[in-house]
Amino acid sequence: MLSSGAGASTSTGEGGGEGGAAPSSKRAKLGPAESVSAGDLREELGCIWKGRVCELAAHLAKTCDYEPVECAAGCTVLVPRKDASLHASSCPKAQIECPNAACGVTVARGSMAEHRALCPREEVECPCPGCEERMARGKVDGHVQVSRALHERCVWTTIARLKQANSKLQKKVATLEFEMSALSDQGEAISAAVDEMKDELMDNTTDIDSLFVDGEMQAAQIAYLES
Numbered sequence: 001m002l003s004s005g006a007g008a009s010t011s012t013g014e015g016g017g018e019g020g021a022a023p024s025s026k027r028a029k030l031g032p033a034e035s036v037s038a039g040d041l042r043e044e045l046g047c048i049w050k051g052r053v054c055e056l057a058a059h060l061a062k063t064c065d066y067e068p069v070e071c072a073a074g075c076t077v078l079v080p081r082k083d084a085s086l087h088a089s090s091c092p093k094a095q096i097e098c099p100n101a102a103c104g105v106t107v108a109r110g111s112m113a114e115h116r117a118l119c120p121r122e123e124v125e126c127p128c129p130g131c132e133e134r135m136a137r138g139k140v141d142g143h144v145q146v147s148r149a150l151h152e153r154c155v156w157t158t159i160a161r162l163k164q165a166n167s168k169l170q171k172k173v174a175t176l177e178f179e180m181s182a183l184s185d186q187g188e189a190i191s192a193a194v195d196e197m198k199d200e201l202m203d204n205t206t207d208i209d210s211l212f213v214d215g216e217m218q219a220a221q222i223a224y225l226e227s
Contacts, residue, residue, distance in 0.1 A: 042066040045080065073108075100136075130154030 045066040049059055060067045065082035072084070075093040088094055092110030097103075100121035107115050116122050120138030125131075128144065128151040135143055144151070 126151075128154060130158035 047066045068078040073094040103121040
């Protein structure tokens with residue numbers, strides 16, 4: 001609710017002061033029972049709340065979906081209240097629990113990758129070549145100690161498999177080299193044939209030019225005899 005007051009005064013000071021001052025007006029303060037909205041910014045974002053002035057602070061502090069609020073995880077981002085949960089689900093400062101069973105450690109989401117790289121409960125593959133067993137990182141040393149014979153067999157099995165793969169690759173390489181050599185020979189033969197055709201084309205062009213000159217000379221002689 002707006003009200004305005006206007007006063008006009010005219011003065012003719014003895015010192016030659018100016019008179020006829022323009023009327024002035026100012027916005028009156030709203031009373032606690034006056035009706036207001038949440039404000040231009042929040043209305044632009046979508047807030048449709050309207051209420052009394054005395055209720056505005058409580059609305060902005062507790063219920064307005066469009067009021068900027070601080071992230072509960074302690075980061076510096078301000079988000080509309082309605083998006084606070086969505087932000088918290090991806091905030092790098094939010095504390096989350098390690099997903100590995102029985103770990104129980106809670107770290108900031110942004111540091112989780114570093115934690116899991118060292119977490120003793122993280123499932124990893126045995127580092128020995130050929131061994132495909134998976135276990136918690138904290139159990140790898142014990143597994144290696146008690147599985148030496150198994151790992152030795154795995155190593156020899158891996159070596160044999162790699163030798164067999166190398167043999168197949170060598171055969172493929174030899175085949176490809178032979179095919180490349182054959183293609184190279186074909187390319188040289190094609191190149192020679194192209195050069196030969198170019199020479200023949202040049203000879204034919206020379207013959208055509210010569211025949212054209214002879215034809216013009218014969219035509220001139222015939223014309224002379226006929227005259």
